[in-house]
Structure formats: C-alpha cells, structure tokens
Amino acid sequence: MFPPADLLARLDGVARGTLLQAYGCTRNQLAADTNAGKIRRVRPGVFALPTADTKVVAAAAHGGALSCAAALRAHGVWMLPDPDAGIHVWLGGAGRKHPHEGCSCVTHYSPGRAELGLAPVATALIHVYRCLDQETFFAAYESAWNSRLISAVDRARIRQELPDSAAWLLDLARADAQSGLESILRLRLHLLGIQLDCQVEIDGVGRVDFVIGGRLILEADGKENHAGADKRHKDLIRDAAASALGYETLHFDYAMIVHDWPRVVAAILPALARSQA
Numbered sequence: 001m002f003p004p005a006d007l008l009a010r011l012d013g014v015a016r017g018t019l020l021q022a023y024g025c026t027r028n029q030l031a032a033d034t035n036a037g038k039i040r041r042v043r044p045g046v047f048a049l050p051t052a053d054t055k056v057v058a059a060a061a062h063g064g065a066l067s068c069a070a071a072l073r074a075h076g077v078w079m080l081p082d083p084d085a086g087i088h089v090w091l092g093g094a095g096r097k098h099p100h101e102g103c104s105c106v107t108h109y110s111p112g113r114a115e116l117g118l119a120p121v122a123t124a125l126i127h128v129y130r131c132l133d134q135e136t137f138f139a140a141y142e143s144a145w146n147s148r149l150i151s152a153v154d155r156a157r158i159r160q161e162l163p164d165s166a167a168w169l170l171d172l173a174r175a176d177a178q179s180g181l182e183s184i185l186r187l188r189l190h191l192l193g194i195q196l197d198c199q200v201e202i203d204g205v206g207r208v209d210f211v212i213g214g215r216l217i218l219e220a221d222g223k224e225n226h227a228g229a230d231k232r233h234k235d236l237i238r239d240a241a242a243s244a245l246g247y248e249t250l251h252f253d254y255a256m257i258v259h260d261w262p263r264v265v266a267a268i269l270p271a272l273a274r275s276q277a
Contacts, residue, residue, distance in 0.1 A: 004030055005038050005049060012117030013052030014060045017045045043098060046116065055087050060116045061100040064091040067108055067119035068127040069136075075121050078143035078180035080136045080258070088127060090119040106131070110161065122154035126161050134169060138187050139180040142173050174198060181220035181257050182209055188261065194272070205242045208249075215275035217242055217249040218268070220257060248275060 004025050008015055017030055030047060033039045039047050048057050053074065059066035066074070068088035073079050088106045091097060092114035097107050108127045112120075119127070121144050129137040141158075144150045150158070159170050172190060176199050177183045186196055189212075196210040196218070210218040219235075239249045248271055252264050 003038075004033050004047065008039060008047065008049045008052070012056055014042065014046065014048040014056055014116045016116060017047055020047065043100065056117060058087045058100070058103075058105065059089040061098065062087070062089045062091075062103065062105045062107070063098040064089040064095055064107075064114040065117055065119040065123075066090075067124045068106070068131055069124075069140075071118045071124040072121065072128065072140055072144070074118050075124070075144075075149060076147060077121065077124075077140050077149065079140055080180065080184075082132065082136075088131065090114045090123055090127065120154075121149045122158055125150070125158055129162055129166060134166070135184060135187060138169050138173065139183040141170070142175075142177040142183040143180055145173065145175045146177050178209070179220060179222045181222050181252075181254055185218065185220050185252070185257055185264075186210065189268070192265070194268075202242065202245070202247070204245060205238055205247075208238075208242075211247075212268070213272055213275045215247055216268075216271050217247050219249065219251045221251050221253045 002023060004020055007020055007023055007025065011019070020030065021027070030039070034041050034047070037050065040050055042048050042057055042061050046060050048060065053066075055070050056066045065071070066087065067090040069079055069082040070088065086104055086106055088108060089097070090108045090110065093109060093111050095109070095114055097105070108130070110123060110126060112123065125137065125141055125144060128140055145155070155170070159167070162170070172187065177186070178199070182198075186198065189196060194212060196212050198210055199207060200211045201207050208217045209220050212218060235251070242249050250267055250271060256264050
C-alpha cells in the first residue's frame with residue numbers, strides 16, 4: 001500500500017479521496033496524514049500535497065481539472081504569454097462547480113469525464129481556442145503535435161469539437177514545427193499570401209527554418225536555440241555558407257516576431273523581391 005502523499009505525487013498533486021481509497025488508503029490514514037500536515041484537505045473528499053501547484057489545487061476546489069493555457073504550460077506546450085492569469089477549470093460534460101473562497105475560476109464544459117489535476121492536452125487546446133486568439137491556439141497546437149503530446153485520435157477530436165471556421169488552421173498545421181516562433185511566423189506570412197518551404201535541408205548549410213522563393217532563408221531565433229557567443233558564431237558560419245550559395249538570410253528573434261511584426265514584414269518583402277529579380 002502506498003502512503004497517500006506518494007500517490008498524490010503521481011496524480012498531479014491532487015486527487016479525490018475515493019481514488020486514494022481505491023489504491024488502498026483508508027479513511028483513518030487520510031485523516032491521520034491530514035492532521036500531521038503530510039497532505040491537506042482541499043474540500044470534503046479532495047486531498048492535495050502541501051506543495052501542489054496552487055492553480056491545480058484551486059481547480060480541484062472548484063470541482064475539476066486545470067485547463068486552458070496554464071494546463072498546456074504545465075504539460076510542456078509552448079505558449080505565448082497569457083494576459084488572462086485566471087484559473088480555467090474543466091468540469092467535463094456536466095460537472096458541478098463548487099465556488100470557493102477567492103473563486104474567480106472560468107468554467108469549461110466539454111465532452112468527457114474531468115478528473116482532478118491537469119486536463120488532457122487535447123482538451124486544454126480546445127479551451128485555448130475558445131478563450132484566446134487563433135494565433136495562440138495555432139502555436140500551441142503545433143507545439144503539442146511536434147512534442148507528440150497529441151495523437152491522431154486527439155487531432156480528430158479537436159477538429160470535431162472546434163467550429164468549421166477553424167478547419168483552415170488545422171489544415172495549415174504541421175508536425176515538424178520546431179518552435180512556437182516558427183509557427184507564428186509561418187501563420188502570419190500565410191495570411192499575407194506568402195508560401196514557405198519549412199525545415200529545408202541545404203547542402204553545405206544544414207537545416208534552416210524556412211526558404212521563400214527558393215533563395216531567401218528565414219530563421220526564427222528563439223532564445224534557447226541561439227543564445228551565447230558559440231551559437232551565434234555557428235549561425236554566422238551558416239549564414240556565410242548560405243551566402244556563398246546565393247542565399248540571403250534574415251534572422252528574427254522573439255521580440256521582433258511577437259512585438260514588432262511590421263519591421264519583420266518591411267525586411268522580408270524587399271528581400272523576397274530581390275531573390276526573385
């Protein structure tokens with residue numbers, strides 16, 4: 001028999017008492033460990049580790065699983081910053097919400113049975129589409145797909161539950177997007193009518209993020225992939241090798257792509273015209 005705290009550590013830090021009892025914990029043991037401070041009672045019949053994520057615990061107090069952007073971040077999905085720092089809770093198809101002290105939770109109903117902890121990635125993506133903008137959803141969807149956090153069955157479910165107007169986003173999405181910045185760059189250029197070849201292998205250069213018009217290379221430089229003098233030096237070597245082959249390379253970082261998009265477009269359009277001259 002596992003101690004309640006050990007079980008909770010394997011269950012996103014929170015669980016219903018009935019589930020813990022199904023694994024062999026007794027009511028007396030739950031009460032004793034609660035009194036000893038090893039676990040805490042969130043509300044009647046719901047227990048959590050003292051160290052559990054506060055958002056997960058708040059969602060459990062509300063009656064369901066943490067969902068939307070916060071859940072995706074916890075699953076390791078790349079996300080744009082969310083201006084809404086609220087707690088979004090999935091209650092399944094028809095769960096009962098439990099308003100609690102300080103409650104400002106946003107409730108989501110969608111098919112399925114909501115356990116406590118983190119909502120599944122596919123469910124959280126559906127809620128992100130409903131709550132946030134299409135760009136944020138698209139980047140998260142490609143990140144989850146690339147990280148193999150959603151299956152073909154999940155993608156079919158997402159397509160079924162989203163409105164028909166979202167079909168073009170799902171059709172545009174790819175499994176090989178290496179970063180959320182790449183996803184945003186490709187989506188925005190698609191809306192401008194510019195088509196890109198993605199993840200292109202160039203002899204003597206290596207794999208680049210995008211090629212437009214056969215001769216213009218675009219690189220989306222995330223901090224984690226291009227920070228540091230050594231990596232910057234390697235980028236310069238790659239750019240020199242590409243130039244020797246007749247390519248022009250443009251690099252854009254997170255701040256430019258997300259916050260200074262007009263400057264990005266002003267750089268790409270003339271370079272594209274030069275490559276096609």
